[in-house]
Amino acid sequence: MFFQLYRRQYNFSLDRKVYSLGILTFLTMGLDLFITIGGRAGDGSFLIGDILAKVFRFIGYDVLTYRDFPSNIRGLPTYYSVRASDKPIYAVKDFIDYLVTFELEAVEYFKRSYSENTVIIYDNSIKDIKDLDVKNYGVPFKRMSISSLGSELFKNTIALGVLTYILGIDEKHVLNILMETFMKMRKDILDKNIKAYRIGREYAIGNIEGREVAIKTIGRGGRLLLNGNEAIALGAIIAGCRFYAGYPITPATEIMELLIMHMPKYQGIAVQAEDEIAAINMIIGASYAGLRAMTATSGPGFSLMTESLSLAGMIEVPIVIVYVQRVGPSTGIATKMEQADTLQALFSGHGEFPRIVLTPGTVEEAFYMTTEAFNLAERIQCPVIVLIDQFIAQNRETVNTLDLSRVRIERGKLITSEVIGDYRRYEITDDGISPRTIPPVKGGIYLANSNEHDEKGYTAENPWIREAMVNKRLRKLEVAKKTLKELFPYKIYGYKDARIAFIGYGSVHGVILEVIERLNSKEPKAKYLQLMYLWPFPSEEINEFIHNTDKIYVIEHNAQGQVSELVKWTTGVGISKILKYDGRAFRPIDVLRVVENG
Amino acid sequence: MVSEGEFILKNPVWCPGCGHYAVLTALRRAVVKANLKPEEIVLVTGIGCSSRFTDFFRSYGFHGVHGRALPAAIGIKMANPRLKVIVASGDGDTYAIGMSHFIHAARRNIGITHIVMNNQVYGLTKGQYSPTSVRGFISSTSPKGNLEKPIDGVLLALSAGATYIARGFSGNLDQLIRLIEGGLRHKGYALIDVLSPCVTFNKLNTYEWFKRNILDIEQINHNPSNRLEAFKMILTSSKILIGLIYQSTEETFEDLMMSSIGGVPIDANISLGENNYENLIKEITSI
Numbered sequence: 001m002f003f004q005l006y007r008r009q010y011n012f013s014l015d016r017k018v019y020s021l022g023i024l025t026f027l028t029m030g031l032d033l034f035i036t037i038g039g040r041a042g043d044g045s046f047l048i049g050d051i052l053a054k055v056f057r058f059i060g061y062d063v064l065t066y067r068d069f070p071s072n073i074r075g076l077p078t079y080y081s082v083r084a085s086d087k088p089i090y091a092v093k094d095f096i097d098y099l100v101t102f103e104l105e106a107v108e109y110f111k112r113s114y115s116e117n118t119v120i121i122y123d124n125s126i127k128d129i130k131d132l133d134v135k136n137y138g139v140p141f142k143r144m145s146i147s148s149l150g151s152e153l154f155k156n157t158i159a160l161g162v163l164t165y166i167l168g169i170d171e172k173h174v175l176n177i178l179m180e181t182f183m184k185m186r187k188d189i190l191d192k193n194i195k196a197y198r199i200g201r202e203y204a205i206g207n208i209e210g211r212e213v214a215i216k217t218i219g220r221g222g223r224l225l226l227n228g229n230e231a232i233a234l235g236a237i238i239a240g241c242r243f244y245a246g247y248p249i250t251p252a253t254e255i256m257e258l259l260i261m262h263m264p265k266y267q268g269i270a271v272q273a274e275d276e277i278a279a280i281n282m283i284i285g286a287s288y289a290g291l292r293a294m295t296a297t298s299g300p301g302f303s304l305m306t307e308s309l310s311l312a313g314m315i316e317v318p319i320v321i322v323y324v325q326r327v328g329p330s331t332g333i334a335t336k337m338e339q340a341d342t343l344q345a346l347f348s349g350h351g352e353f354p355r356i357v358l359t360p361g362t363v364e365e366a367f368y369m370t371t372e373a374f375n376l377a378e379r380i381q382c383p384v385i386v387l388i389d390q391f392i393a394q395n396r397e398t399v400n401t402l403d404l405s406r407v408r409i410e411r412g413k414l415i416t417s418e419v420i421g422d423y424r425r426y427e428i429t430d431d432g433i434s435p436r437t438i439p440p441v442k443g444g445i446y447l448a449n450s451n452e453h454d455e456k457g458y459t460a461e462n463p464w465i466r467e468a469m470v471n472k473r474l475r476k477l478e479v480a481k482k483t484l485k486e487l488f489p490y491k492i493y494g495y496k497d498a499r500i501a502f503i504g505y506g507s508v509h510g511v512i513l514e515v516i517e518r519l520n521s522k523e524p525k526a527k528y529l530q531l532m533y534l535w536p537f538p539s540e541e542i543n544e545f546i547h548n549t550d551k552i553y554v555i556e557h558n559a560q561g562q563v564s565e566l567v568k569w570t571t572g573v574g575i576s577k578i579l580k581y582d583g584r585a586f587r588p589i590d591v592l593r594v595v596e597n598g
Numbered sequence: 599m600v601s602e603g604e605f606i607l608k609n610p611v612w613c614p615g616c617g618h619y620a621v622l623t624a625l626r627r628a629v630v631k632a633n634l635k636p637e638e639i640v641l642v643t644g645i646g647c648s649s650r651f652t653d654f655f656r657s658y659g660f661h662g663v664h665g666r667a668l669p670a671a672i673g674i675k676m677a678n679p680r681l682k683v684i685v686a687s688g689d690g691d692t693y694a695i696g697m698s699h700f701i702h703a704a705r706r707n708i709g710i711t712h713i714v715m716n717n718q719v720y721g722l723t724k725g726q727y728s729p730t731s732v733r734g735f736i737s738s739t740s741p742k743g744n745l746e747k748p749i750d751g752v753l754l755a756l757s758a759g760a761t762y763i764a765r766g767f768s769g770n771l772d773q774l775i776r777l778i779e780g781g782l783r784h785k786g787y788a789l790i791d792v793l794s795p796c797v798t799f800n801k802l803n804t805y806e807w808f809k810r811n812i813l814d815i816e817q818i819n820h821n822p823s824n825r826l827e828a829f830k831m832i833l834t835s836s837k838i839l840i841g842l843i844y845q846s847t848e849e850t851f852e853d854l855m856m857s858s859i860g861g862v863p864i865d866a867n868i869s870l871g872e873n874n875y876e877n878l879i880k881e882i883t884s885i
């Protein structure tokens with residue numbers, strides 16, 4: 001019964017205006033476009049992708065971008081997709097609506113992403129493509145650019161003119177964003193780009209049948225276009241982070257670049273260390289001295305940091321580590337997404353110590369959770385890892401205006417004025433959290449000691465101190481559990497009593513939202529638990545959530561189902577894994593197909 | 599003035615005769631002479647017999663992990679340049695596992711007084727050869743004699759751009775105090791490599807051996823402000839030089855940092871009400 005219904009919906013969905021949003025959208029006639037721009041690095045496809053995203057944001061659409069690019073600088077194909085809709089969107093779409101490409105190989109590359117409604121606009125300067133069973137137009141972008149502007153550099157802006165005409169976007173909006181983009185550059189570059197845009201537009205008017213879609217402004221401006229790395233850099237500064245040390249690594253580097261650029265304005269210092277081991281030790285030192293401190297890295301760098309992760313755990317210094325996962329093992333594919341370091345984030349480091357691992361699922365969550373990460377680190381006095389992946393880090397999406405009144409700064413048991421009487425930095429307390437001084441506070445002298453230590457921090461090896469200290473540190477996990485439940489009460493999407501349950505975290509969040517929306521479009525069937533943090537592991541929440549369900553799916557971007565296994569371990573019930581590890585984002589249809597086949 | 603006693607946390611426990619005793623004494627006396635108070639000092643150590651300093655010396659302390667005392671100290675110094683940051687470490691800690699941090703600290707010229715207790719062996723792990731062990735040195739991991747050439751921390755520091763480079767000897771306390779005090783007063787990164795015999799695991803480089811093989815550079819005509827001269831002295835001397843080998847005045851990392859960010863990071867007001875983030879949001883979100 002259920003599968004039939006689903007198929008019906010899917011057939012419906014071949015209507016181009018409907019297919020990815022399901023019944024609801026069909027009824028409201030929403031507009032939902034998925035546009036991919038293909039080229040080689042250097043073709044400027046990212047630039048017009050960004051411009052397109054900005055135009056859609058400006059006229060009030062929800063925008064989500066998806067960049068598929070190689071880890072070298074030039075030569076190989078790069079693809080920039082923009083999804084824009086007048087309804088909330090969470091993931092990439094199943095099929096491409098418009099493919100604009102400067103390279104013919106893109107036509108082959110995306111063949112699994114075409115529907116009956118796909119339109120391909122390709123550069124036919126070199127040759128025409130024959131026998132393509134998808135609607136297509138050949139446009140001599142390169143030739144026009146060379147003949148009218150003396151260089152092929154402007155073919156991307158010509159393509160923008162063609163595309164935005166077909167889409168029916170008002171010329172003034174495109175011109176606005178073009179001006180904004182090229183204003184910072186030389187005047188003649190701005191002029192040439194405007195000319196290129198007009199050439200494209202004129203060409204389309206003369207050669208391409210009418211406007212396919214007429215896009216109206218829907219007055220939802222004022223929102224931001226942001227990616228995860230930007231959101232995190234912003235969140236860090238606003239949360240009062242005034243020290244950053246890092247080492248360049250894709251896809252986390254932008255965080256360091258942004259902080260080096262902006263932190264000095266707030267009297268903070270961001271530095272490029274000689275390696276990740278130095279970076280983490282520098283932030284531990286800065287935090288010991290009283291600053292809110294952070295580093296950001298990816299798998300290879302985090303692996304180097306793990307020895308000192310244990311150090312932070314042992315000396316109870318608050319630090320924030322942003323962990324942007326990419327494809328591994330080893331160098332893997334530096335510019336592609338994966339969630340295969342999840343267990344490393346949860347369990348790496350020798351010895352037992354508390355840590356917190358936050359897993360934002362959207363750019364907006366990445367911002368707010370980063371600000372909370374600093375509070376958690378200082379309140380619990382432990383390392384906090386903000387775990388995302390390349391998808392959230394590097395793809396821009398529209399975000400509501402950031403609400404700074406939601407940001408708080410809570411520094412926990414930090415002492416900054418003279419301590420009178422006997423001070424014990426590692427005092428055994430009920431909640432395991434002890435008062436923390438910083439140099440040069442009078443009366444607050446202590447030793448931050450990687451050796452097991454007594455309450456003052458001095459090396460101690462006797463069994464009762466050892467045991468008491470282990471217990472003290474681990475008691476903080478209980479506080480962490482309680483605090484996290486308050487901060488991030490777990491969200492169930494879909495129908496509470498649904499029999500099909502989805503569990504996911506991080507970059508699969510959006511795709512699961514779209515999947516359950518489609519599954520539930522006819523009748524209540526599915527629900528979804530978003531894991532906002534993975535450590536302390538939310539066992540109770542998961543057990544409660546799966547109660548009275550027939551089927552539990554855990555969806556992850558890795559090959560072994562790392563969190564699936566943890567869910568199995570904590571619930572003792574059978575779990576179905578839906579996994580993807582080709583470095584590319586799940587499309588809703590990838591998940592739906594698995595669900596459909598049982 | 600603060601007395602030496604203020605810097606005593608515990609009496610040290612090393613093997614009787616260990617060179618590190620004299621270094622600890624020298625440090626305590628040097629901080630008194632340099633007019634420092636326990637609260638304003640952060641002593642940072644790695645791991646090794648030498649790194650046990652933090653258990654004996656009273657001040658703010660940071661006993662980190664093997665080889666990484668310097669980056670932690672750098673983080674502390676950048677956060678609050680008003681603190682006097684001292685690193686005490688061993689030859690293994692500094693010149694093996696922590697080598698790159700040593701070179702980078704030197705070239706950053708960041709204000710850290712770095713005392714390396716160089717006993718040409720790994721003491722704490724019970725007697726393996728170290729990067730400063732001489733060729734042929736017999737140890738538990740070089741039973742037939744060390745095959746590798748030793749490295750010279752002083753020479754490396756000089757080429758890496760350190761601005762205060764000295765070598766002391768545990769058997770020469772007065773000079774050692776002076777060299778450490780000089781390092782404490784110096785602006786920028788100061789290396790004091792100390793020949794500090796391990797009486798238990800290094801039977802070759804003993805006090806007597808050093809007495810025969812060192813040359814006090816301060817007893818001969820040497821101008822410590824001449825870098826080329828310093829290179830020449832080190833490279834041509836048949837003996838191990840002790841004393842102040844090189845010192846120059848250069849901008850420190852913390853000075854450059856403070857002028858670029860307009861103050862000291864620890865003084866930054868982080869409260870939300872006191873900061874205007876609107877422009878920041880605009881700048882970051884306008885792609």
Ligand SMILES: Cc1ncc(C[n+]2csc(CCOP(=O)(O)OP(=O)(O)O)c2C)c(N)n1
Nearest residue numbers: 645646647648664688689690691720721722
């Ligand atoms: C990552 C790591 N590797 C190895 C060790 C073991 N270890 C402790 S101290 C030490 C060498 C110490 O030698 P040195 O720095 O010369 O100090 P000394 O004991 O001679 O004063 C080693 C290898 C460790 N603690 N951590």
Ligand code: SF4
Nearest residue numbers: 613616647721796797
């Ligand atoms: S083993 Fe060597 S370095 Fe360690 S305390 Fe004994 S003499 Fe000193």
Ligand SMILES: [Mg+2]
Nearest residue numbers: 688689717719
């Ligand atoms: Mg040694």
